[in-house]
Amino acid sequence: MSRPVLMTVDDDPGVSRAVARDLRRKYGSDFRIVRAESGADALDALKELTLRGEPTAAILADYRMPGMNGVEFLEQAMDIVPRARRALLTAYADTDAAIRAINVVDVDHYLLKPWEPPEEKLYPVVDALIETWRSVGDRSVEETKVLGHRWSAESFAARDFLARNSVPYRWYNIEEPDGARLLGTAGATADDVPVLVLPDGSVLRSPSESEIATAVGLTTTPATDFYDLIVIGGGPAGLGSAVYGASEGLRTVLVERQATGGQAGQSSRIENYLGFPDGVSGAQLTDRARRQAAKFGTEVLTARDVVGLEPRGSARVVKFGDGTEIAAHSVVLATGVSYRALQAPGVSDLAGRGVFYGSAATEAPTCKGLDVYIVGGANSAGQAAVFFSRHAKSVSLLVRGASLESSMSYYLIKQLEEIENVCVRTRTEVVEAQGDDHLERLVLRNNETGEQETVESGPMFIFIGAAPRTDWLDGVVVRDARGFVRTGPDLMTEGKPPAGWPLDREPYYLESSVPGVFVAGDVRSESVKRVASAVGEGAMAVTLVHRYLEEQ
Structure with a gap:
């Protein structure tokens, strides 16, 4: 060769x-x-x-x-x-x-x-x-075939799951000759989509993410039932904890609901992360961190939904949606945040069919010649605007505020100013999404004048707010009014630990109201929402885990 x-x-x-x-x-x-x-x-x-x-x-x-x-x-x-x-x-x-x-x-x-x-x-x-x-790699990507409708939300979800987990696949639209032929060969119908044809010829019809993960070789079942450290969440904070935990000899398992990387993993290019002067894509950074964690022996479970956390004596028990559980001496909560749903008529109906949350890089090739709209004013939205400007006819960045200065890094603002097909529209909100089987039009409103206009629209990508999605921790750990988990000094009231705190010492800086359960990254109350700080907190949490284990 x-x-x-x-x-x-x-x-x-x-x-x-x-x-x-x-x-x-x-x-x-x-x-x-x-x-x-x-x-x-x-x-x-x-x-x-x-x-x-x-x-x-x-x-x-x-x-x-x-x-x-x-x-x-x-x-x-x-x-x-x-x-x-x-x-x-x-x-x-x-x-x-x-x-x-x-x-x-x-x-x-x-x-x-x-x-x-x-x-x-x-x-x-x-x-x-x-x-x-x-x-x-430098090989054609055709190991797994995904058959589906162009405007099927379920088909998009399957492609997005494979892409974010770096699983090679090839997409076939069943409304085109090749896709229709493969659908018939697989013995499936249009009602079965998405249909996955695996390299060994086996066929999955309308599979769940867990079924897809198992079929393509991702690990979904824990190797044992007890660990030194369970890390919940595979974003930068979780990966940081996994790398440092495993490298320092802790039996470590990382549990991720969908795909490692979190929101950062979807960024087209992160340019202000220390040590990468030329920038690095979220996918590249995630892949390196995942391989680094695996090198030190971290076990990574994918497509596992954590629904509960329970202290049992010195053990901390994590419960999964299927009724199974694993336990450990300590836990790091690094579940990050999710983009908040855009509340406007038609948006939820068209989700996955022209309306997407996050950058959805799998949609980039379909944006050629289209007018793309991006909702949000933070770095993630700006990075997406830069990325989609290479593919789309035009990119309109819709910002609710009066400017980008308070929410976006200066370097990114200057980049956007230099890209000819990117337009930043401030004081603008989406008030309705319209279309039959997919997004076709948007109704926009100037929130200063109240004027509305209807525009023809290609795909819309939404990057608004930060929802911690911590309802499953209700009654277990102390959270703030928005659902973010309080830690360390933030738990103290008049110099005293929270009610029910069982130890003589105060909670450590990243420790929650449950001893041995630490919090890192965006899900922590009052955290700095940056990749570098998330990685730093992930590493710091492991240091505090060691301190906690020495007490036991």
């Missing part, structure tokens, strides 16, 4: 040879190094490699090249080798252009000239490109 290709493209022969030399020195035994001295030559080489079935792992292209600059070349290269990772080689003066390319063209990294010493400046970038390429 041929070695994967690392390609370097630079019009300066000396620079081209130097890059190829440094790449060959470290990667030559595992990769074939191919160099080209123009964008056109590189595109021809990529076409020939693809025809021969040789995979391309990564491309390093110089920004300033005559005839076709590096960004223009990488745009065209994406059509030929869409799974190859991409980096720009730039002079210091071109840094702004490189950052724009990262934001708009989805370039993975940029690398400044000179890159000496390569051990510090070149190889870490290439290592990251190769790691990402290997995790994504």
